[in-house]
Amino acid sequence: MKTATIVFIILAVFAALFIASFQYLFQNKEKSQLNYWLFFIRFLSVLSILILIINPQIEKEKLVIVKPNLIVAIDNSSSIEYKSQNKKVKNTIEFLKKNKAINNKFSVNYYSFGSNLAVLDSLNFKKNQTNLSLPFQEFSKLYKTGTNPIILITDGNQTTGSGIEFIDYKSPVFPLIVGDTTTFKDIAIKQLNVNKFTNINHKFPVELFINYLGKENISKNINVYHKGKKVYSKKLHFFESETSKIASFFLTASIKGTQYYTVKIEELDDEQNTLNNMKTFSINVIEEKSKILILTSIIHPDLGMFKKSIERNKQRSVKISKITNFKGNINEYQLVILYQPTNDFGKIFNAVNSNKMNYLIVSGLSTDWNFLNKIQSNFHKESIPQLENYYPIFNTSYAGFLSNDIGFLDFPPLEDSFGDITFFMPFNSLLYQKVGGVNTRNPLLATFENGKQRMAILTGENIWRWRMSSYALNNTFEIFDGFISNLTQYLASNEQTKRLNIISKSIYYTNETVTISASYLDKNFNFDNRAKLWLTVSNKKSGFLKKIPFAKFDSRFTIYLSNIPAGEYSYVVSVENQKSSVSGLFKILPFEIEQQYTNANSKELKILANNTNGKVFYNNQVTELVAYLKSDSQFKKIQKTEIVKKSLIDWKWVLGLIILLLSIEWFARKYYGMV
Secondary structure (H helix, E strand, O other): OOOHHHHHHHHHHHHHHHHHHHHHHOOOOOHHHHHHHHHHHHHHHHHHHHHHHHEEEEEEEEEEEOOOEEEEEEEEEEHHOOOOHHHHHHHHHHHHHOOHHHHHHHHEEEEOOOEEEEEOOOOOOOOOOOOOHHHHHHHHHHOOOOOOEEEEEEEEOOOOOOOOHHOOOOOOOEEEEEOOOOOOEEEEEEEEEEEEEEEEOOOOOEEEEEEEEOOOEEEEEEEEEEEEEEEEEEEEEEEEEEOEEEEEEEEEEOEEEEEEEEEEEOOOOOOOOOOOHHHEEEEEEEEEEEEEEEEEEOOOHHHHHHHHOOOOOOEEEEEEEEEEOOOHHHHOOOEEEEEOOOOOHHHHHHHHHHHOOOEEEOOOOOOHHHHHHHHHHOOEEEEEEEEEEEEEEOOOOOOOOOOOOOOOOHHHOOOEEEEOOEEOOOEEEEEEEOOEEEEEEEEEEEEEEEEEEEEEEEEEOOHHHHHHHHHHHHHHOHHHHHHHHHHHHHHOOOOOOEEEEEEEEEEEOOOOOEEEEEEEEOOOEEOOOOEEEEEEEEEEOHHHHHEEEEEEEOOOOEEEEEOOOOEEEEEEEOOEEEEEEEEEEEEEEEOHHHHHHHOOHHHHHHHHHHHHOOOOOOOOHHHHHHHHHOOOOOOEEEEEEEEEEEEHHHHHHHHHHHHHHHHHHHHHHHOOOOO
């Protein structure tokens, strides 16, 4: 109990004594036994009321038995149902939930997973991806203390995520493998690598990884088809000692636009699963390659980040040069990145401005703002030589090009000199500045245009840290590089800004939701939230035709299509009562990636169990698994002391005591004629 509370209680005692004494002792000259009893009753009732007002907290020690956690993670992907294991999995869950031995020893928590993790509600086995590494990443965050063993109910077939044999989980993992572990002969295209873009009339590389499971020596042809015609063929030879092949070849891109190709490998005799013998891919054939120039006066990690991130798109090449060493032709480049400009950039700025070239300025602690304010007239900054940290805030209403919030709130700050930037022309802020915990409307990353010339400024250095943070959040550079790619694509284009822009994939699967996003700008190139957009989807072969309105979310329009049959579809996005429209193509493939596996994959699960001091069990060994967990001495209940705090106001009997005391006093006074 706090010292202040004790002081208040002591004061309450004196106050109650004073009130009771004043009424029954000081005012009454008669010191009868009745007065003393009434004095005592009044003292108790007043004291109780005052203590109730003070409301002290009573601390009490309590012994608590804490059970160890047992995490049950269930694979909810469609491969479980495809192998007819869904009933067995559901029966296993019911068995575990009703098992007294498990529930008495452990605090059991159930989760389901596919491409994401969720608390178990119900199992439908409809997830179209399996990420076996995801549960371990999430459980390491959720359960940070103690021993937290996992029962992993899965067939072991993974379609996305990191390899589970490299998982570093601190508690034992007990894989419960469902599905047939018997191996059947099979030949499969396991992986296909191809660039997303290529130039017209150029040859582009294709790389295939083919696995053979069997004991016979065989020869099979790989055939590649484009628009129904065979454009490539090659014979591959497999042996019992040589079961994997890498096939690399080149195809010629002769038609502009999105082109679809199908790769097939000939089937084996009596092969059970032929879905994995074929893969379809697409490539976007464009007319030219983009060249980007980065000019700098200093050496900085940001330069390497820009080069790596931009060149992730193979249709873009980046050259980095010190400003004092550059002697090339600047007109060869579609975009110039001016990194932390100083006085040495004078000639380059004159060339960029006179040729109306697209550029991105990146400022930082080495930027000469006096020079930059004089050399161009688009913006001005009153810079103070004092370091300031600028955190990014994503502008959901940005309308320059379609972009997503990639987790900017979790990114570290950029560094620049202190001062506000003022624009003298219309601009769009993609990112705002957050300074000292205060959200502002000052631009951190802004784009602006002058006719066909496109420009942008990023007010801060150390953007390389954003790429690292994005990787830490997503386990891939792809999301951040996609953001840089969108910015680069916008800045490297010489086209007038389109009022209607579309984002769509070129290939979907039958069990995947088709998502198409659009952005529409008004005549002033601001997002037009009053516009009504329509999507018309058609398939000439099947006669499929559907017209659906878009739904508005923030600064974009989005539409979701599900349960569409496999096939090749054309679509048109149009604006109601306007002439603006954009057309495109997408293909829905008639098979699911989860159905490419014929049997359970126990190899990696055994490695995982061994690395975590766990043990592998199969779907007919559930009782053995329960017995093992019950008898394992490393999972023990823990007895610990907890301090329980309870307020006096929660004790209802105190209120009853006050009512009783006041009632006794009133009846006594009434009986003896004192009222």
